[in-house]
Amino acid sequence: MDDPVITVEQFEFLPEAEAIRMRLESDGIQVFLADKETVSTDWALGNAIGYIKLQVRQSQAEAARAVIEEIRELRKARKDDTTNRCLACNAVIPASTVCPQCGWTYESDDAESNDSLSGNQNSSDADEATSPGMMDSLRAIKKPLVTLMLIPALAGIVVGALVCLFTILGILLR
Secondary structure, X not given: OOOOEEEEEEEOOHXXXXXXXXXXXXXXXXXXXXXXXXXXXXXXHHHHHXXXXXXXXXXHHHXXXXXXXXXXXXXXXXHHOOOOEOOOOOOEOOOOOEOOOOOOEOOOOOHHHHHHHHOOOOHHHHHHHHOOOHHHHHHHHHHHHHHHHHHHHHXXXXXXXXXXXXXXXXXXXX
């Protein structure tokens, strides 16, 4: 009881609060997230209750604030940095998709990807590159599908308008 819990930060969204919580706990800081269930259940209440509160012991507050500030500075530096970086070792990646330092690649690790990286493409790999993908197929049917979904709604609007028109005409002709 000698070391009360205080709020050092407030978060609108749970994933951000959880990420900071995990980082602080990895640094040995005891963390509590107040009102996370309430905001997760009904996000509209967040403004009324002050969103998700990240709370720590008063003795650890300065250390927690320092870690949060460090995270913000790293986030800002990454946002300002427009160079491509390796996700494995953070080395700068030139125009290619393979890290020159560790060999990490954006390609999948299956055998076909390794063959295509080494230049040993066979005809099925070339066919896959020229054939339309799943997203292209979905984009092709998007317009007809939306049209089919809109036809009943538009027909309902027209029928409703006609019913209103005939009702008004019936009232006027009495």
